[in-house]
Amino acid sequence: MKKNVLLLFLTTFFILSCSSDSSDDSGDTPAEDTLVGTWVLTDLMIDSSVNDDDLEFGKQIIAFLQGINCDLVTFTFNENSTVISxxxxxxxxxxxxxxxxxxxCPTESDVVSSLWVLDGDQLTISTEGxxxxxxxxxxxxxxxxxPGESIDENNYAGADAVFTRQ
Structure with missing residues (x-):
């Protein structure tokens, strides 16, 4: 079970370091401006029809860490089209x-710098290599x-990673 939870977080990090925010094409503000800022993983929403103990355990871990002011995954989208995970x-x-x-709360972290482009609701993340x-x-x-399907269609279907702007 511990291995599955770690796999959940590792996969979340990998995909999230390759993805993040969305756009709002309805206003005068360019879509990219809505993504600029710091985003923190705050929840894992699980579809009520999904019965998966590993997803439920992952949700509990995120909630626990948020309760002790520990940000497990953070993305900072900059105006110059760089993103730091x-x-x-x-x-x-x-x-x-x-x-x-x-x-x-872990004291060490992995930091990755990438480039991002937002086109409508399609976020493209480009990481060297x-x-x-x-x-x-x-x-x-x-x-x-x-969506969890973007993270891993076989293991995270029915779950969504939720990030909140800080």
Whole structure:
């Protein structure tokens, strides 16, 4: 189970470092301006018809870490079309003790710099040494949603990664 949760966070980091926000074509502000800022993973929404213990456990871990002011995954989209991803997922440690679960906030993180382009709801992330990734996103004000199918269609169908602008 621990391996599956770690895989969930590693996969989330990989895809999220290759994807992020959406656009709003309805206003006078260019779509890219709505994406600029810092976004933090704050929730994992799971479709009510999905019964997956690993997804539920991942949701609980994110909620616990948010409760101790620990940002597991952060994206900073800059006006110059660069995005910096900062993920502590690779350094997550889940300890089981007499008092229950203990999940300390990791002190180390992986930082990746990429380029981003937003066209409608299609976010393209270009990372050196990797192919471009195109992700269909939802952006509603200060909430960014990335479908689980974009992360891993076989394991995260029915779940959405939710990011909140800081």
């Amino acid at each position: 900062d993920s502590k997922a690779n350094f997550l440690s889940i300890n089981v003790g007499v008092g229950g679960l203990d999940i300390p 990797e192919g471009d990734q195109i992700i269909t996103i939802q952006l509603d004000g200060d909430t960014l949603i990335i």
